[in-house]
Amino acid sequence: MSVQTIPVTLEVNGHNHSLHLDPRTTLLDALREHLGMTGTKVGCNHGTCGACTVHIDGHARLACLTLAAAATGHSILTIEGLAAADGTPHPMQAAFVAYDALQCGYCTPGQIMSAIACVAEGHTRTDDEIRDYMSGNLCRCAAYPNIVAAVRHVAGAV
């Protein structure tokens, strides 16, 4: 059976992309398979691990539970859109490096997207609050203490 596609326009990191997609395509698959932006990771594909975290209109959301068609008209920010034009890493990226907040790095793009939102929303009053608002991002290497330290550092700097 030939699959019917629909036009979907996605605004990713400030650029518009016009695609023709099967309506079943998730934002995660659209980013990775159709736009070649593989920075956003696939973990569970069920909403449980946070590896696919992106920002939609400034809020951390899960790309695996978002249909690409439903993301039309919203602005999407991925890990690829964080660094400055000259390549300088975003302060949160730099903090993850400085605090060694990763081992294998698979969860890291999702962690960083959640971490930036966590700081922007002000949920950084205590380490427990940071942990609670970051709990949707699992790290199978258990880099948690260093992730909290990185977030605390950036929160203190703003």
Added chain:
Amino acid sequence: MQPFTYVRADSLDAALSEASQPGAAIMAGGTTMVDLMRGNLAAPSRLVDIGHLPGLSEIDTTGPVLRFGALARMADVAEDATLLRDYPALSESLRLAASQQLRNAATLGGNILQRTRCQYFRDGISNCNKRVPGSGCSALDGENREMGLLGTSDQCVATYPGDWGAALAAFDTSVELRSVGGSRTVPFAQFHLPYGDDPAHESVVQPGEIVTAITVQAMPAGRKSTYVKVRDRQSYAYAVVSATVALEMDGDTVTSARVSLGGVASKPWRAPEAEAVLTGRTLTEAVALEAGAAAFAAARPLHHNAFKIELGRRAVARAALLASKRT
């Protein structure tokens, strides 16, 4: 996932008309729906995306009737300062649910209609009377630690997993529904159906109907309320058991009590037996534990979940004592 036609509604009337088409299903935040479709547990031929509709996201937490638009996001409502002050139980039930990414997407209407996390329902292959009526229930003799012990039946022992619904059950809550045929308001106690012989049907929502709002009668007991959620890990987990208690007190004496349970029942569960124990009594730890025991008097434990009776008793007691200290 089965193929479907994606329709984005830009007005409520358009959404209602689309929703009335055969094979149509509603998607709001999509955090349950996308996963159900991926597992072929839902297979609509027409997916009506109401997530962008204007006018259904407003909330009013100050009037004599609290009003929550069905499309209000969990994260936004959890941050509402008035709700946190006047109805901490409702606020806490949202903040302690899911993760921030999910709360940013998930809507209040979708939340009360989320489906069970029972592994035998979700796996798509086990016998499950919810998924394939008449096929049996693998949970009865299977791994049933997560299953319910109140309001269950010999056909289904799955729990209703939502936190917001569990807390709403302690209040005078109603759900407003619209369809092309008109509108109706359903008391929350009747919104979810008891399992009985037909566990596949979980709520009164009919095909083509859209939940537009959830309302809660304002009450002074809201201030002395709390949501105690017991989880297997400290954050980002469904309730093993949860207890909502809201109290009115005269000194140390309870003059009116509301108690509801989550994570242990087929639907958001009001516990009038516990309310009766508390009402008129001086609130001590012993009385609070007595109320907790009463809440579980009708429990039907399974092989792996009998521990929830004691855990639940203590959760109710802790909630009652915490609620009584709120001002």
